[in-house]
Amino acid sequence: MKDALDRKIIAALQANARQSTAKIAAQVGVARTTVHERIARMEREGTIKGYTVVLGDSDALPMVQVIVMLAVTQQDTPKIIRRLEDYPEIKLCLSVNGEFDLMLSVEAPRIEDLDVLVDELGLIPGVNRTKTHVVFGRRIDRD
Missing domain, CATH: 3.30.70.920 (Lrp/AsnC effector binding domain/regulation of amino acid metabolism (RAM) domain)
Incomplete structure (x- = not known):
């Protein structure tokens, strides 16, 4: 079950999944190890299924x-x-x-x-x- 902290961590990852756990920890106000453990748990439970790349608009890739x-x-x-x-x-x-x-x-x-x-x-x-x-x-x- 996701709580408010999980939702904050997910929001931070959705904004930039490449940012460090230390940076996310500073954003949400908890220890880096807490963020790391929460992310690992959400990955194990399937709340976080994976990470992706969001492409910018480009004339080279018209869709x-x-x-x-x-x-x-x-x-x-x-x-x-x-x-x-x-x-x-x-x-x-x-x-x-x-x-x-x-x-x-x-x-x-x-x-x-x-x-x-x-x-x-x-x-x-x-x-x-x-x-x-x-x-x-x-x-x-x-x-």
């Missing part, structure tokens, strides 16, 4: 983005989400209400790559229907 809506069989949802984690192109997965159950934000260098990916998503057992929207641009982006 096409689509929103994919999935209608799924409810009892298959956990299994489907585990499968979705295998696709690095999926940047976000949200549970939503209404006619669809999951909303995915998906990015790839070419629309053809996304076409193949959406076809694969439709073949996952428990996925009943998909609907895809191409993103033309970002009007508000607070990330």
Whole structure:
């Protein structure tokens, strides 16, 4: 169970996972060994599954983005989400209400790559229907 200190440590890691435990400790007001032990525990328990690289915007890496809506069989949802984690192109997965159950934000260098990916998503057992929207641009982006 995460407490307030765990959440502060996670927030510090999300801001910069490469910063030292000493720097995180100074930010959250505890000893470096406490931060080290907390991070190790959260990694063991699966709260922290890994670390990643966030790429900056670059004209060298233009990306096409689509929103994919999935209608799924409810009892298959956990299994489907585990499968979705295998696709690095999926940047976000949200549970939503209404006619669809999951909303995915998906990015790839070419629309053809996304076409193949959406076809694969439709073949996952428990996925009943998909609907895809191409993103033309970002009007508000607070990330």
